[in-house]
Amino acid sequence: MKFNWFKKIVKDYPKFWETYLSYFNENQSKEKRYVVFDCETTGLDYKSDRILSIGAVAIQNNQIIVGDFMEVFLQQDVFKPESVPIHGILREGKEEKIVEAEAVIRFLDFIKDATLIGHHVDFDIEMINQALNRLDVGKLQNQAMDTDIMYQKLKYLPQEQHSSLDELCDIYKIKKSDRHTASGDAFITGLLFLKLKRKLEI
Structure with missing residues (x-):
């Protein structure tokens, strides 16, 4: 009996992942859509820390689509009380909390x-990718843009010179409402993105 050692092993992925990958069909042509998002987390170590909430809002035709948004809060399997003063999310808060898998599936959708x-x-x-890895699927396929890098390009700054979201909000006179909430930071970053996009003419 001959063995074909080079036979490709096709992995069976769950339906949600197959659906997500189908969005990247090259034959699809539609209006450009951006999604500004932010994760509040238990800390800054993507290997050991976990997502507490995800906030996201869509941008099309150079305007934030207020009705096209999502916000989810996750059940806290990892709880770090020292991070609560930053994001204000309690382990047993008033928000409805869902498991990580459901949150990530909703985000992909x-x-x-x-x-x-x-x-x-x-x-x-990377935080989303770590959650996807725990679901035994691949990584995010989306293109991405960073408002800090956009500002670096606009001002010809070196790559190592970073600016905080607060600093750029002050520079561009963006009101910092709901700062350090995922949905609030996503909206603020969306306003910043539109200002930088206009100046960079992209």
């Missing part, structure tokens, strides 16, 4: 193939 926007977005993407 919301973003589809949109370009993801965030401030220091690589961290938020």
Whole structure:
């Protein structure tokens, strides 16, 4: 009996992941959609920390679509009381909390193939990717843009010179309402993105 050692092993992925991947079909052509998102987390170590909440809002035609948004709060399997003063999310708060798997599936269903926007977005993407890894699927396929990098390009700043979201809000006179909530930070970052996009003419 001959064995074909090079035979490709096709993995059976869950339905939600197959649906998500289908959005990247090259034959699809539609209006450009951006999704600005933010994750509140228990800390800054993407390997050991966990997502507490995800907030996201869509942008199309250079305007924030207020009705096209999502916000979820996650059950806290990892709880760090020292982080509560930053984000204000309690382990047993008034918000309805869902398990990580459901939160991530809802996020994928919301973003589809949109370009993801965030401030220091690589961290938020990595937090989502770690959650996806726990579901034994792949990584996010979306293109992404970082408002900090956009500002660096606009001002010809070196890559190592980073700016905080608060600093850029002050520079562009953006009101910092609901700061350090996922939905609030997503909305603020969306306003910043539109200002930078206009100046960079992209």
